[in-house]
Amino acid sequence: MARAEHPSGRAATLSDVARIAGVSLATASKAINGRDQVAPATRRRVIEAAEQISFTPNELARSLIAGRTGTVGLLTNDLEGRFVIPILMGAEDAFGAGQVNVFLCDARGDAIREQHQLKALLNRRVDGIIVVGRQTDPRPSLGHDLPVPVVYAYAPSDDPTDVSVTPDNVAGGRMALEHLLACGRRRIAHISGDPAYAAAQDRAVGVREALADAGLELVGDVMFADWSEHWGRDASAMLLAQHPDIDGIVCASDQIARGVLDTLRDLGRRVPEDVAVIGYDNWEILATNSRPELTSIDANLQQLGRAAARRVFEAIDGIEGDAGTHALPVRLVIRGSTIPRR
Amino acid sequence: MARAEHPSGRAATLSDVARIAGVSLATASKAINGRDQVAPATRRRVIEAAEQISFTPNELARSLIAGRTGTVGLLTNDLEGRFVIPILMGAEDAFGAGQVNVFLCDARGDAIREQHQLKALLNRRVDGIIVVGRQTDPRPSLGHDLPVPVVYAYAPSDDPTDVSVTPDNVAGGRMALEHLLACGRRRIAHISGDPAYAAAQDRAVGVREALADAGLELVGDVMFADWSEHWGRDASAMLLAQHPDIDGIVCASDQIARGVLDTLRDLGRRVPEDVAVIGYDNWEILATNSRPELTSIDANLQQLGRAAARRVFEAIDGIEGDAGTHALPVRLVIRGSTIPRR
DNA sequence: GAAAGTTCCGAAATGCCTTTCGGCACGCTA
DNA sequence: TAGCGTGCCGAAAGGCATTTCGGAACTTTC
Structure with missing residues (x-):
């Protein structure tokens, strides 16, 4: 199997780096994260040590402190269909590669399963959730007693106080x-x-x-x-x-x-x-x-996905989004079935 | 926005539960996780307290301790295409709803971007990675110096010492x-x-x-x-x-x-x-x-996804998978274009 | 040369949960 | 009654990284 144990047997940690560089944890952290209060020479030493053992910060520990994880849940019922994918791509796009990662969950149209998925997402402390429906018919709201913002895409929520985006x-x-x-x-x-x-x-x-x-x-x-x-x-x-x-x-x-x-x-x-x-x-x-x-x-679905992602972002950053269903513009693509082509 | 701050302003933690139930952290943890060494009456008290403030364990902290996160990265270049989705569904299926969650990353065919995604996945300490190609042509290996198992689906790796599954x-x-x-x-x-x-x-x-x-x-x-x-x-x-x-x-x-x-x-x-x-x-x-x-x-793509997931699982559990490209059986679906229908 | 001010570093607390291990109290046996 | 076992609980360490704050070493100023 394509698995190479690191020399140490476990992934490198910050204290490994600190030890090798001959500095304390605190200094190592500052050096790597580009904070000041570190002498250039020290910083260089730390960074070299980090590279040497190919240290990568444990995002889990980071998230634990920061209180946000940089993850978003995408809850859908229709992976088979062709509507979810462009929306998903748009969302992924908007979140930016490497910045935010998307947990994808397909509930297969099963409400129980959806509840499970939702709970799992919350346990993982996602920063927000996008719910993508299979049709543009309104779907039941997840409710308002969630600790993270929720945006409904394609299928709007049946609760007008939720935020929904749907094609017009x-x-x-x-x-x-x-x-x-x-x-x-x-x-x-x-x-x-x-x-x-x-x-x-x-x-x-x-x-x-x-x-x-x-x-x-x-x-x-x-x-x-x-x-x-x-x-x-x-x-x-x-x-x-x-x-x-x-x-x-x-x-x-x-x-x-x-x-x-x-x-x-x-x-x-x-x-x-x-x-x-x-x-x-x-x-x-x-x-x-x-x-x-x-x-x-x-229907500009990719743009719809981007819009949903943007609204989740704003909500995460504490910006009040205006509730209700937002109908996004569509566009005409002209080909030969309406206008003759040579 | 669909966001309800919890009464406390933050999500409930285990120590909240412990305080309310009048026990120590250790006891609360044991009670909730069904370990023994807890008197039935005490356990009941703790569970009630947990429900009362709708406590859900922070999966991040858990993962940090356990050393595994229960997440898997799915790295693809072809979300647009129709081959990835069934594979993805099969994988999600095999992982079981709520047990394991999938980080979906689309590199859009950009190698740099793929590297970024890969790094992000590793930082998040995924337990394994499935790489899904857009064609059945061999693709470059991610290499062997990764701390987690990798399985290639649809497009096999060009390195025969990797594990790949592809339709026959x-x-x-x-x-x-x-x-x-x-x-x-x-x-x-x-x-x-x-x-x-x-x-x-x-x-x-x-x-x-x-x-x-x-x-x-x-x-x-x-x-x-x-x-x-x-x-x-x-x-x-x-x-x-x-x-x-x-x-x-x-x-x-x-x-x-x-x-x-x-x-x-x-x-x-x-x-x-x-x-x-x-x-x-x-x-x-x-x-x-x-x-x-x-x-x-x-091509039984969903089954292909399941097979890939299973192999990742096995590798995570330390079972040596046999390297090389495994060609999975396909099946015939008979309709009217070869046999007349009434 | 002493006082004041900079720089830079490190000890320790923090976030949230799990687990180990020691210890208290109770009940039982001799 | 002394001694022992058992059942239940809690203190503390541990996992990984960040941040605060105190302090050591050095420079500047009068």
Whole structure:
């Protein structure tokens, strides 16, 4: 096994360094941490000694004194899903490599397990917690009797006095529709996902609002079912049978949009010339491999993660964050399914 | 902000408990940790006191004494990719919720950053480290002068004296081909991905071996380019133009297979009746949404993660693991692209 | 040359918990 | 009643690093 016992048999400690350098613990500590009250020559001696035995300060002991650990817990229920990861990356990014470390816990959707994880995190004295949900539906709050700040990301807390950050799905729906309008489309339908998801409802609201603002109406009703390609194929087939004159489709996910593209192709409709299609999520692997490539709404999840991390930071530093759910802006990524490419 | 200062202003400590219960620190510790040498009545009193002020032992102090922290570092370069997550889940799973916690670090492919992360992990005195690569190509070893055991997952270490676990790509290629043979196919081609990837080469080896064992030869050469749907579409178009009589295609990824299915559909070939297609990775979102659904090879990544965790465990407990790269079995997932479904 | 002021270093306390070991009190045996 | 064993509790050390504060050694000033 890749394990090399140090010569001493244990990791080097500060007193080892002090002994070798011929100074006291206190002096060694000061020298290494760059505090003054240490003569340059002494400092050099200490640092050399430290390097010699490759001393690294025990972060545990440090944390014990400092009262903060420089760790943050990330509690999720949806590692499998693709939404958590970018958020996690954003958070890790914001925390800065090496400064703060993230404890990752996946509760697998089990409330008991979540409690366990939470307790473990608190025992480890994390400085803060980010809770990442699997959908944008509100989730139960962890409560307020926790000794550390908590920020909810993606899925907001159901308690309005908690701090939550979530993507702005209404704005996303609106943005998608406005793009189709800008592309000259007027007969637009909306194929959505599972109606039980707040995300589906919110995006539909945005779509409707934008249409109303333009003095238009949706062609047919919003079509709800699930988030799959299958549904995208079926829904669009039904849609075109009923409304052959349609010229734009807003899809509530890229998967749905992929299905829609398939059907349109089968039916001989050209995209985007005959029908423009826009997806949602900007899941690159899907969006950039379709024919044509898929215009989509990107929820800026990495930025969401950064925002969550920033708020945790502020709270740790004692800055009062404003409670409530903060909807973060999304962005449009234009590809060939709405605007023809050479 | 969701932060409730404890009445005392700080988290409860063991001495608080002891004071309230009217016993000494030592007794309080014993009572709470279920050690004997404590009278039942005393124990009860202590536990009540602890609950009253919601005391939770400071894991930091504990770790400091125990010499082990119950934490493991997971060092990766590929959070974006889809391979790390199942491995991570498997590892988390094996470690058991609440027993061991995982520090997640993403080095973003930057060696400097990786060094930083590594150092941070060591400072935090993790008990072990799992290194997860982005491809199955060997990666540089972290070296042997580390005070904790290291296990490499997915991407093996380039140092054969390290412990590595990786999926068995040769067996996977073989398995894919044998399945096509079992389906009665004899004129089989292989569309692979980026030839620079060990995974692509290994799978091709397996395919060739299995063909040779059956006394057959590959139709055409192995086609290498990249892992995309685009390539799958283009490659299969070329293939069918040259070898119209083909009846089976092994694809080195599900993405490629999706492209192949598209082309076959466009050309009016029925799958699986005319041509059977098998993918690789068993990426459900792709495999179960295609027409027909895609038979694929699953690398059992979650199990890989568990195996890595187990080996780290063993090493922590002082059990000598056998060094070298361990290829873990993969499995076949049969769907409609090779066997007709009603 | 003595008083005052700098520099630099070290002893000790601190944070929180576990564990060892000594000792007190009680009950039992001879 | 003396002696011994047993059960229960507490003082103190230990793990690692930081910080405060007192003091020794040296320099400056008059």
